[in-house]
Amino acid sequence: MSNWRIFQGVADPHDGIDRLPAPPPWRDFRQDGATTTPFDRERHEGSGRRLPQSSPYYADDQVVEAVNTALYLRRPLLITGEPGAGKSTLADAVARELKLGTVLRWPVNSKTTLREGLYRYDSLGRLEEAGAARENNGAENEEGARKDTDLGRYVSLGPLGTALAPYSLPRVLLIDEIDKSDLDLPNDLLDVFEEGGFEIPELARSADQQEEVDVRPADGGSPVLVRSGAVRCEAFPFVILTSNGEREFAPAFLRRCVRLALPSVTSNERRLNAVVRAHLPEAEEHATELVRRFKEHAQTGELATDQLLNALYLVSRTSAEGAPSRDRLVQLVFQHLHVTVLDQP
Numbered sequence: 001m002s003n004w005r006i007f008q009g010v011a012d013p014h015d016g017i018d019r020l021p022a023p024p025p026w027r028d029f030r031q032d033g034a035t036t037t038p039f040d041r042e043r044h045e046g047s048g049r050r051l052p053q054s055s056p057y058y059a060d061d062q063v064v065e066a067v068n069t070a071l072y073l074r075r076p077l078l079i080t081g082e083p084g085a086g087k088s089t090l091a092d093a094v095a096r097e098l099k100l101g102t103v104l105r106w107p108v109n110s111k112t113t114l115r116e117g118l119y120r121y122d123s124l125g126r127l128e129e130a131g132a133a134r135e136n137n138g139a140e141n142e143e144g145a146r147k148d149t150d151l152g153r154y155v156s157l158g159p160l161g162t163a164l165a166p167y168s169l170p171r172v173l174l175i176d177e178i179d180k181s182d183l184d185l186p187n188d189l190l191d192v193f194e195e196g197g198f199e200i201p202e203l204a205r206s207a208d209q210q211e212e213v214d215v216r217p218a219d220g221g222s223p224v225l226v227r228s229g230a231v232r233c234e235a236f237p238f239v240i241l242t243s244n245g246e247r248e249f250a251p252a253f254l255r256r257c258v259r260l261a262l263p264s265v266t267s268n269e270r271r272l273n274a275v276v277r278a279h280l281p282e283a284e285e286h287a288t289e290l291v292r293r294f295k296e297h298a299q300t301g302e303l304a305t306d307q308l309l310n311a312l313y314l315v316s317r318t319s320a321e322g323a324p325s326r327d328r329l330v331q332l333v334f335q336h337l338h339v340t341v342l343d344q345p
Contacts (some may be wrong), residue, residue, distance in 0.1 A: 006020055013324065024307070024313045034098055047172035067094060073258065078259045080260070085265055087242040091174040091240045095172040103172045104219060106158070106165050118157070118158050118200075119161045149207055157215055165233065168234060169283045173240070187250060187253060198224065199231075202229070204229025275308070294307070315330075
């Protein structure tokens with residue numbers, strides 16, 4: 001029987017990491033069909049990486065109807081719900097089922113600007129290469145000047161800009177936690193959503209010299225051809241904006257979105273069991289007890305459904321030697337999201 005304790009807190013190094021079992025499906029980063037590069041313990045060279053595999057998603061009629069409404073109307077889907085309600089994973093589910101490729105992710109905070117989501121222009125890199133080219137002579141100078149005029153070398157699209165590229169099928173874009181943004185960002189998005197595109201001024205100003213430019217997309221895919229500095233979609237992307245409900249949005253923004261409010265799942269036993277079956281069917285034998293304890297614990301503070309899945313994953317491995325008790329694992333994982341620290345006397 002293998003030892004549960006991979007890390008043992010001892011002085012001597014060992015190869016315990018080799019006993020680490022397969023990760024939970026939602027934390028699996030290997031690429032499908034890719035060959036993993038062995039990890040070199042001496043040189044610390046990283047291993048091959050894959051995108052997380054999308055687990056089956058429990059979508060009730062309300063979710064299905066909202067997604068299809070947004071698809072038909074070519075409108076963003078604004079999802080509000082508590083942490084762990086499945087707001088972000090819905091994007092993976094749609095991309096997977098409709099074969100729309102990798103989800104483009106744009107996490108938002110109070111300092112995020114619209115331009116960061118659209119594109120980046122490396123003005124400093126261009127100036128440095130132009131200066132180096134002028135210092136060269138003859139053929140080298142000619143080659144350097146040629147490279148300097150290739151403006152695509154200095155432009156890369158952001159997640160939003162990539163989603164608005166002229167693909168034949170819609171891309172899936174997740175704009176995460178839009179309620180944490182600066183007050184102006186939602187309104188700034190309106191023009192982009194209405195126009196279905198945007199302009200890159202640095203390319204537009206040089207369109208008479210270089211009308212067509214290949215730029216790098218955010219997902220590392222094939223270059224995107226930009227004409228006269230304008231990026232405009234052919235198929236409007238499927239955009240999911242998530243919100244934890246921490247602020248109100250302007251009516252002008254709301255009326256341009258399809259809205260979906262996800263109910264709390266912590267007290268819905270049927271839905272919790274469906275989530276377990278979708279993500280960890282092999283741990284279903286432990287689900288009845290843990291779902292009951294999860295619901296009881298959620299009555300005294302806020303929990304997220306991924307905490308239930310984490311507990312199930314760990315409990316299903318408690319048969320290994322040295323594993324903590326089931327009660328201890330539940331205690332470690334079922335911790336309330338909001339903690340009040342009291343002053344000590």
